[in-house]
Amino acid sequence: MTESTKISKKVIERLSEYRTALDEQSAGEQRNIFSHELARLCGVTAAQVRRDLMSIGFSGSSAKGYDINELKQTVSDFLGFGEERRVVLVGIGHLGRALLDFFVNRHPKLVVCAGFDVNEMRINRVIHGVRCYAVSEMERVVAENRAQVGIITVPESAAQETAERLVEAGVTGVLNFAPVQLRVPGHVFVENLNISTVLEKVAYFAGLNADRERVTK
Amino acid sequence: MTESTKISKKVIERLSEYRTALDEQSAGEQRNIFSHELARLCGVTAAQVRRDLMSIGFSGSSAKGYDINELKQTVSDFLGFGEERRVVLVGIGHLGRALLDFFVNRHPKLVVCAGFDVNEMRINRVIHGVRCYAVSEMERVVAENRAQVGIITVPESAAQETAERLVEAGVTGVLNFAPVQLRVPGHVFVENLNISTVLEKVAYFAGLNADRERVTK
DNA sequence: TTAACGCTGTGAATTTTTTCACAGAAGTTT
DNA sequence: AAACTTCTGTGAAAAAATTCACAGCGTTAA
Numbered sequence: 001m002t003e004s005t006k007i008s009k010k011v012i013e014r015l016s017e018y019r020t021a022l023d024e025q026s027a028g029e030q031r032n033i034f035s036h037e038l039a040r041l042c043g044v045t046a047a048q049v050r051r052d053l054m055s056i057g058f059s060g061s062s063a064k065g066y067d068i069n070e071l072k073q074t075v076s077d078f079l080g081f082g083e084e085r086r087v088v089l090v091g092i093g094h095l096g097r098a099l100l101d102f103f104v105n106r107h108p109k110l111v112v113c114a115g116f117d118v119n120e121m122r123i124n125r126v127i128h129g130v131r132c133y134a135v136s137e138m139e140r141v142v143a144e145n146r147a148q149v150g151i152i153t154v155p156e157s158a159a160q161e162t163a164e165r166l167v168e169a170g171v172t173g174v175l176n177f178a179p180v181q182l183r184v185p186g187h188v189f190v191e192n193l194n195i196s197t198v199l200e201k202v203a204y205f206a207g208l209n210a211d212r213e214r215v216t217k
Numbered sequence: 218m219t220e221s222t223k224i225s226k227k228v229i230e231r232l233s234e235y236r237t238a239l240d241e242q243s244a245g246e247q248r249n250i251f252s253h254e255l256a257r258l259c260g261v262t263a264a265q266v267r268r269d270l271m272s273i274g275f276s277g278s279s280a281k282g283y284d285i286n287e288l289k290q291t292v293s294d295f296l297g298f299g300e301e302r303r304v305v306l307v308g309i310g311h312l313g314r315a316l317l318d319f320f321v322n323r324h325p326k327l328v329v330c331a332g333f334d335v336n337e338m339r340i341n342r343v344i345h346g347v348r349c350y351a352v353s354e355m356e357r358v359v360a361e362n363r364a365q366v367g368i369i370t371v372p373e374s375a376a377q378e379t380a381e382r383l384v385e386a387g388v389t390g391v392l393n394f395a396p397v398q399l400r401v402p403g404h405v406f407v408e409n410l411n412i413s414t415v416l417e418k419v420a421y422f423a424g425l426n427a428d429r430e431r432v433t434k
Numbered sequence: 435t436t437a438a439c440g441c442t443g444t445g446a447a448t449t450t451t452t453t454c455a456c457a458g459a460a461g462t463t464t
Numbered sequence: 465a466a467a468c469t470t471c472t473g474t475g476a477a478a479a480a481a482t483t484c485a486c487a488g489c490g491t492t493a494a
Contacts, residue, residue, distance in 0.1 A: 009418060010451075016417040020396050024373070034471070043398040043409075047453055054473065062471045063460040079417055080424040087416070098315035102412060110420055148423040149416070156241070173423020175416055179237050181260040187429060189422035191415060192260075195319060198410060199304070199366070199392055200233040200296055201226060203327055205406035206365040206390020207297040212404060227481075251441070263442095264483055271443065279441045280490045 011052050012079070017042045018049070019075045022068055034065035081109040086147040088171075090162050091154035092117040092132055095177060099151060100128040113145045118158075135162075142169035152176045163190075228269050229296070234259045235266070236292045239285055251282035298326040303364040305388075307379050308371035309334040309349055312394060316368060317345040330362045335375075352379075359386035369393045380407075 021041040022033070035053075036046040053059075053066070058074045060066035076082075087103070089096055092115050103112050115132040117123055123134045133141055142150075150166040152159055152174060159178035166174060173189045176182055179197075182190050238258040239250070252270075253263040270276075270283070275291045277283035293299075304320070306313055309332050320329050332349040334340060340351045350358055359367075367383040369376055369391060376395035383391060390406045393399055396414075399407050 008450080009422075012418050012421050013414055016414040017411065020411070020413065021398075024396070036471090041398060045453070047455095048451095050472065051452080051474085060472060061460070062458080062473090063462095065471070079421050085420045085424065087420070094315040094318040098311040099412070101311040103416070107413060107416075110416060148427050149420050151416070171423070172426035173419040175419045179241070181238075181258060187426045189419060189426055191419050193410075193415060194234065194237070195316070196237065196324060197230055197233040198408060199320070199324075199327060199368070201229050202390040202392045202406060202408050203302045203304070203366050204229050204296050205226075206388070207302065209389035209404045209406055210365050225480080253441090262483070264485095265481095267442065268444085268482080277442060278490070279443090279488080280439095280492085282441070 005055075007055060011055055014042065014044060014048070014052050015056065015075050015079060018052070019072055019079070022072050025068070031068060032060075032064040032066060033068055033071075035060070037065070076109075083109070085110050085149060086113045086145050087111065087149040087151060088114045088116065088138075088142055088145070088147045088166070089130070089151040089153065090116045090135065090138070090166070091152060091158075092119070092122045092127060093153060096151075096153040097127060099153065100130050104129045110149070112151075113147060114141050116141075135165075138165050139169045142166065142171060147171060149173045149175070152178055152182075154178060156180050222272075224272060228272055231259065231261060231265070231269050232273065232292050232296060235269070236289055236296070239289050242285070248285055249278075249281040249283060250285055250288075252277070255283070293326075300326075302327050302366060303330045303362050304328065304366040304368060305331045305333065305355075305359055305362070305364045305383070306347070306368040306370065307333045307352065307355070307383070308369060308375075309336070309339045309344060310370060313368075313370040314344060316370065317347050321346045327366070329368075330364060331358050333358075352382075355382050356386045359383065359388060364388060366390045366392070369395055369399075371395060373397050 018038055021038065025041070035049040039046040039049045056074065056078050058071060087110055089099060089112055096115065100112060100115065103110065112130050115127060115130050116135045116138050117132060118135050123132050125132050148171060150171040152162050154162050156178045159176060159180050160182060163174055163176070163182040163184055167184055167188050172187060174182065174184065174191070176190055176192045177195065179194045184190055235255055238255065242258070252266040256263040256266045273291065273295045275288060304327055306316060306329055313332065317329060317332060320327065329347050332344060332347050333352045333355050334349060335352050340349055342349050365388060367388040369379050371379050373395045376393060376397050377399060380391055380393070380399040380401055384401055384405050389404060391399065391401065391408070393407055393409045394412065396411045401407055
């Protein structure tokens with residue numbers, strides 16, 4: 001960590017997508033990939049791929065493009081997959097369970113190590129392979145597991161308190177599905193993912209497109 | 218639709234968030250809101266709020282700020298909530314069901330009108346209030362409902378075909394949870410929401426923050 | 435009536451992100 | 465071994481997004 005010109009959220013997102021795309025490709029026989037090929041796989045431009053890889057100091061060859069394995073390794077290392085990251089999930093409703101199902105054994109380096117809920121029915125059980133606890137045990141379990149990341153899928157009214165307790169217990173990154181703006185200390189990264197907002201956006205542009213179709217037809 | 222200087226995705230997202238925030242507030246007695254108040258609720262700057270509202274031609278008063286009801290109405294209209302939008306969901310696995318649960322009766326103007334799956338166990342049932350069909354009926358049901366929006370929660374391998382069939386049936390906006398880049402005609406809006414990518418991003422910044430903490434301590 | 439206040443609306447400046455465009459590298463063909 | 469081709473890496477340009485900063489307005493206070 002000698003000198004790291006800060007990398008933006010957008011670049012991190014795309015790096016993650018490059019890695020995913022390569023993983024999916026990797027069954028193939030191809031050993032190298034050109035910027036425009038990777039770009040097409042991820043729906044971005046070739047220049048963007050080159051610039052992103054440049055920003056993490058990865059180089060290819062002008063004749064063969066990028067070495068796929070090397071690239072996957074470099075991106076993985078950059079994203080911090082050298083060591084396992086521990087994630088906890090608070091709120092084991094439908095969405096929470098879907099996320100558990102989604103992540104468990106899907107990602108080698110992001111392991112969901114515990115779930116929490118207030119509902120008696122959900123605690124002291126193993127759901128999709130993840131042990132679930134009462135929220136009252138949050139501080140202890142999070143700290144014991146040294147979890148850095150928390151996923152919040154509790155109702156809106158409980159989100160702020162949940163965030164505070166997670167942070168108190170040592171979490172430095174939160175993925176928040178509740179439609180509230182969490183107030184957290186400056187050293188904590190929060191990403192809000194409001195599914196309603198996303199769907200409203202899609203609906204908006206779907207509407208525009210439908211209108212345009214109707215007009216041009 | 219006389220002259221609409223195109224509004225960006227980002228602005229649409231924020232407008233949606235403003236509306237959500239106001240809905241949550243609206244139980245309160247407050248009739249007006251200042252840009253800095255709304256900004257704080259949504260985690261953006263006051264100037265940003267003002268600029269966004271300017272871009273849809275909404276005006277407030279310098280002394281009282283924005284009229285909450287008027288603003289909600291204007292944003293809703295702008296986002297196209299004048300009439301109900303119909304949404305279908307393809308892939309009724311854990312995530313699909315969670316989304317059904319999430320949307321049904323939550324959003325007055327975005328109504329999920331049908332679900333589709335290949336699994337016999339899931340078809341011809343009503344799940345979270347939504348009727349589920351075999352994918353073979355997709356074209357018919359989508360067209361009959363005039364659904365404009367499709368949510369794809371099928372496995373990656375089926376995503377492209379699903380998208381094509383949705384588009385064929387008349388969908389002009391797709392929310393895609395599968396980690397593939399869908400190829401669709403230009404008049405179709407696609408939003409990819411790769412939950413792994415989002416979590417990897419959070420983990421990355423959580424890691425940075427944790428490191429920083431460790432250093433400064 | 436006048437002064438003072440705190441806000442909006444918005445040009446202009448700034449910052450961030452993306453794209454352009456091309457020199458130079460590495461291979462291939464003739 | 466020279467001419468071609470097609471790529472990468474990257475300054476520089478362009479475009480997009482955000483923030484600054486302030487004139488001017490409506491309100492309240494004196």
